[in-house]
Amino acid sequence: MLDASPKPIPPLVQVRGLKMYFPIYTGLLRRHTGDVKAVDGVSFDIMPGETLGLVGESGCGKSTVGRALLRLYEITGGNVVINGTDIATLGPEALRKARPQMQMVFQDPQASLNPRMTLADIIGEPLDEHTDWNSDRKLARVYELMDAVGLNRRFANRFPHEFSGGQRQRIGIARALALNPRFIVCDEPIAALDVSIQAQVVNLLEDLQDKLGLTYLFISHDLSMVRHIADRVAVMYLGRIAELSPRDALYARPLHPYAEALLSAVPEPDPTLARARQRIILQGDVPSPANPPKGCNFCTRCPKAFDLCRRVKPELAEVEPGRFVACHLFSDTAAAGSTGASEAKERNQQGVTQ
Amino acid sequence: MTDISHIEKPRSQWADVWSQFKTHKGAVAGLTVFVTLILFVTIGPFIWTVDPTYINPNAAEMIRTRNKPPSWQFPLGTDQLGRDMLARMMKGGQVSIAVGLVAMAISILLGTLVGVMAGYFKRLDGPLMRLTDLFLALPLLPLLLVMVMLFRDPLARAMGPEAGTFLLIVFAIGVTSWMQAARIVRGDVLALKEREFVLAARSIGTPSRRMILRHILPNVVSPIMVSATLGIASAIITESALSFLGLGFPPDFPTWGRLLFDGVDYIQQYPERVMWPGIAISLTVLSVNYIGDGLRDALDPRIRGR
Amino acid sequence: MADGATPVLDVRGLKTVFRTRGGEVHAVNSVSFHLNPGELLGVVGESGSGKSVTMMSLIGLLPSPPADVRAGTVMLGGRDLLKMSADDLRDVRGAKVGFVFQDPMTSLNPVFTVGNQIMEPLIRHMGLNKKQAQIRAAELLALVGIPDAAARLKSYPHQFSGGMRQRVMIAIALACDPDVLIADEPTTALDVTIQAQILELVKDLRQKLGMAIVWITHDLGVIAGIADRVMVMYGGQVVEQAPVRELFANPQHPYTRALLKTIPSLTGEREARLQVIEGQPPILSGAPTACPFRARCAYAFARCEVENPERRAIDGRAVGQGHDVACHWTAEVAHA
């Protein structure tokens, strides 16, 4: 998608029109009266070996996208094709079989580790589930993984609370790597860590990507870290993608007003520059995803909103080569982008093949 | 890192638990008392070899040895039929402790099972909780009577009268006392289910069965421990109530609960007769309580090692 | 901010120890610092370096046991907080010193309304009656930028978003116009846009109210944006202290240097690899006899193993006033 090579490699992950609604039941008979539209029609591709950054405000649906991708939720609509199989429709056993190729690193390293299991048990759990190795072989693999993520082998018997945050996150990563996945969703793997440890984890992820050719979906709200690690970045707002651009282009010149505000809010670790920076401070609170505004999701807070925004929902469209934006400000420039059409075609094809 | 030989293999978790347990003063004291009680009731009869149901067939002799206060011949005295109280306490303890432990185990097992199922599987929640209500509402006595009527003879035939009765009693007590535990466990499981490590396990492809065994259960031990401690006490007492209803062991079979109950009739003349079983039951409950405290701490790796 | 001004808060030789089953944890070791009127002191440092414990020790918020504040003086308005009776100390808390805690999600009592929680210190310290307190609480809530403040007083904490809760915490801390506001990582759990809102708010408030602030964070970007002076902590000690521009321009302690290097920049060149500080944080058992950073320090030498370095001014001014650092290497080698 980035470079138009003559014979395009198929993307490893294809997401089309992903929707994840959490139903709201009310009333005497528990009637279904509404939905929290946590993710409301999201489409993107991830190439093998690529890192896609996913950024956005808290509660905009980033984690939900990540979890829906791995079918940790039963998704409401759309499809997710990973390495040629549609994850969204697999039966339980087939899904279990498909698990090894896609893994997840969780937001909160403390919460995502069972406090009553030892490190060896935690890292070995996927092996228990998916292999019939004997315990020696499993242990050998566990040690191997611990080496890979830089954990001392002596720690094998320790419990999660005995580790620092960075180490815990490494445990989570080792667990994700255990089955040689091709694709890993990293859900804010560094949010809970302090700076120096953040750096360790990010470096580790990059090293592993180089070594094992992994593909990442990197969810974060730390924009500087995303800039460091991601190849392309998707900016989400209230369950939808506002902008999807190559990293450098985005950071140099964000197109969507929300992306712009977001970038301007990042604190600058240089006192001289920091004081000089002009921030765009967004006003108001994020609307409830159960009741998103009519028209553009962002229109209630957008400094540049105009009449059309409050009426019509802008679609994600390619406005510059490789850059997709869902904003009326750019709608005339890319009335019907070629990629949009090809996307639509692809969707149809999949509809046929299934 | 190629040389793994010097790195110890993952240790058994129980070694850790034990080493932590040892540092808990109350727990160690409790364990000591409990082990002493166990030794008293198991090894004791080999040292003090008097038959607990022996009644002197010679009437004149029997009359003389009735209702004796503690002496060298009868360290804890004798009862109204001249049976040796020490021997009865030992024999009774075997049953009471066994009933207490096994019945508690059954009730905890059931309670945990129902609680976990209800908490973990949304679809089962309603039916199982209504079932719990039902059991809470059922009149216990008819229920027990029905159980005894249906199962006493078949069990006795299959396993011999004592083992059969034992099984029936512990089962009866277990089946009628799991509701509290189920409620508590369910509440905890509901909260646990939302924890991220459960999601993490799901992402690995852990099926529900192992999810429950590996991730849910170990994290609800603490409330289970509390119910277990309280459960032993009530099981021991309930056993005596059962035998009082004729649902329990053969009537000449001593248990602490029954010794206590029988002793109450003689409380004015021979207060020691209620004291022995009373003290024994209280000691058991207290020691188990402290063991439970210690175990709960020891099982929690976050407290361990601190 | 002027050198000669009497500091509102002056901490000397603070030592806090936790007694645990595994032995003592020396979480804070001889920490000294001061806070001038109207100044914003940024505190940075690795997680576990004792930032929160230091601040909580000041006003006796650590549960004892296990915590034990062993030594030191904390002068506030001419009185030593550590020597005060519990009752007197309560008059100081909330009135003279406001505190914003690390986790906004759990720091509010879930069963009382936000208004109730803001009014509490007003009634306790300012002697307002309920009506007055309510009016004042609404003002405070408006001050921290919550729209429709009077109506929102009746909301419960869970009805607020994380950012709003943090603002409520700030409103509580500000309620009695304290001389000192201690904010312990108030924005760590929030995302950038909300963090930006709060940073703006603090800047505003400082201008309006002129209070002195201690701001704990490990986000150097935040420090760069708002602090006047920075104190760097490591292993329960203050390892470096300097005005903000000076620190960023001329970091002295090897830890500070390493720290500054780890941050990826939003602008500028994108590094191929992020810098990291190798090694493990120190274990704080036992009184320190050596430099806590030695094991991870690229410059460590023999003396670091045997002697815990003293803080030493490097710009000629008194320790605490200008730029000072606790490092044998800067003292001996780099400036030799």
Add this chain to the structure above:
Amino acid sequence: ERGADGNVKVLYSQAVSIMNAYLSSGTKDVEVGSLVLEPLAGFDNEGNVIPRLVTEIPSVENGGISEDLTTITWKLTPGLLWSDGTPVTAADAVFSYEYCTHPEGGCAQAARYEGIEKVEAVDELTVKITWTAPKPNPFTAFVGATSPILQAAQFANCLGTAAPTCTEQNFKPVGTGPFMVTDFKVNDVVELAANPNYRDAAKPAFATMTVKGGGDAAGAARAVMETGEFDYAWNTQINPELQSQMEAGGKGVFVSAFGTLVERIEMNLTNPSPDLPEGERSTAKHPHPFLSDIRVRQALSKAIDRNLLVEVGYGNAGRATCNLVPAPALYASPNTDCIEQDMEGAKALLDEAGWTVGANGIREKDGKPLKILYQTSVNAVRQDFQALVKGWWNELGVDVELKSIDGGVYFGGDPGSPDTFQKFYADVEMYANNFDGTDPEPYLAQYLCDKAPKPENGWQGENVNRFCDPAYDAMVAELATTRDMDKRGEIAIRLNEMLTKDSYVIVPLVDRGRLSAHSNTLGGVVLNTWDSELWNASDWFRIK
């Protein structure tokens, strides 16, 4: 003087649930009911029939009983009034008969009116009962607390199916007794006041009476003997030592009297083995493998030391007995040959029967061990007895398994339950039984062949041993037609011995007396085992 002594408090460890003896035959209900509702005649403490509402006791001599023993005529005392002031008439008696014999009424005392052809009011004050056959003992209907006279006016609408719906009548009947009900709390407390129209103007001495129910025997005894809260406690069956200790307190005394209640061991003559198919266990189809041998039964009886049982269980309120019918004197066998324990004799008998001591001390024959299942109801004394008897039988080389069953189940007679005493799924069982009144005829008739409980009759029947002896049946028939009292006594004694001494099918243990307690300030208490314990409550008074 009536009402001069204030309140008297009586404690029943079983609470009263109804005042109408026809709807409940529970002893507590009958006795407390007897304070209000009276029969025409009652029994005194020696078992003699005494007049209550009549001028004299009918007899053949005074013409009250017809020569052919088919009618009895009662003459009511003139001028008798119900507590509501209306006169008592013969019609009330006739009504009471109709009430209890109504086919849908479920009268608990229907047995009292068995064999009656008709009851008629000859005139206002004369009641005549005609029997279908000569009735040697006509003192069943209207005699004793179990067949009182109801007021026809009050119960007129309560016949048949309506009987249980008449709550007000059943709780507060209008009676002729010394007291009348002022407040009735079911299964809890009955408040009574002196009957203003009681036939003896000077009685009762107490103005009010409170009958509280509930608790246990020990608690009841304590309330009279130790705390002094109550004046009289019914059935204070506690261990003898506690009795003497309480008595030493000096606040009250225990009183006891002997009636016909005998604690006994019954031998099962049929095979109760669970290996038999359901429906054939404990039926005549399969005789008992060893208890059908009289030598075994006799040996078991010989091994028992009945005096010790009495000492352990009942003290003064019991005495060793070898008879099923221990009283009245006319019917009581002098047999005492079982009293002395004879262990050696018992062993010899078993040896003789071919039961030799096996390896583990248990006797065997043909490779089968001598093992007995011994059941009874839950009761502290019975459990002590079980233990003692087990000890002796063990000494004989008999293996004994004990079983105790909740009384409600044991005596409940639920055909679905395996644990009823009628089903008798055990080798031996223990309980106590007695007979109503003074005539043992129906009691002895319980052991007729066809009274054996079996599946066909829903396991109902009193012949729980499944004893069957044509000679016995014939003799019972003879008793039914014998009029001569001495002759009757002879036959009854024979029958009794056929069951006990001759066959050891029934092994009587203890003749159990009634044991009650009254405080030292309560005078006039005379314990009566033939009628209600409260039979002479009108004579009670306060000792000042």
Add this chain to the structure above:
Amino acid sequence: MLTFTIRRLLMAIPTLLFISLVIFLLVDFAPGSPMSQIPLTVPPEVRLKIIEAMGANDPLFVRYLLWLKQFFWVEPLVLFDTLFGTSHAHGMQRIVSWQSRSPVMDIIWQRLPQTLSVVGSAYVIGVLIALPIGIYSAYRQYSWFDQLGTFIAMIGFSVPTFFTGVVLILVFSVNLGWFPSIYDTSLRVTDWESFLKQVKQMAMPVAVLALYNAAQISRYMRSSMLDNLAQDYVRTARAKGMAERVVVLKHVLRNSLIPVVTVIALGIPTIFGGAIITEQVFKVNGLGALLINAIHGSDLPMVQTLTFIFAVLIVMFNLIADVLYGMLDPRIRYD
């Protein structure tokens, strides 16, 4: 919340019907018969007659349907009649006890006062003692007070009431003569003296039961307090300069009470179940004694009705506990 409550109430109806059926089957199936308390002197034919007169011989489902009709139609009508003086229920068959042949509901009404006063006040007192003990032992965890509390609670839990009751009677009635050993249910409180009498006769049974209740609830209170004392908002309250009293008794207590209140609410139905052993020991003759007596006498209508009322209370208080939870904890919303 209202819709939640209504929904739960609607759902309770089938649940309760099912429970009533199960109870009916169970009680009917249980061994024992209404004849067990009739002396053996009564011959079998007469027994059969009595059983027929009771209607105990009818087919099972006929009896069940009859009971349903009586419970849900006749008894409410009777209640209506007594309240408003009408006579709609005239001539209808009420639920009648087999033992006493009187309407079951009347007996229950008669028993309710003593059960409520004894078992109810024991519960209230138990709770009132338990709360401060629980609070203080949590606040001073591992202090001697806490240790002693644990000890006593465990003893209180492990020593059965049949024992404590008798001991109290021996000490206070027999030896000291302070309190009566037998409860007088016909005592009417009309003046100071009778009130004193009432207090005296309640003292011992209430003490026995309160000890048992307090032992349990204080454990719950303690652990709940411990959970909450470690919460961050406690530190916030301290940081605001609030007095310890306010911190503990306002901030912590209010949160800790949420689970405890529901535990307490769920315990209330047991009050109506009476306290079988204690009632027996002190002859209180409340609902507990009524039930056990009825069970022993296989008084099916009585057992069925009592147990069913108990089931209704359990289901209701379950609901009340949930609603209370929702009211006390603003975070919980049921809609």
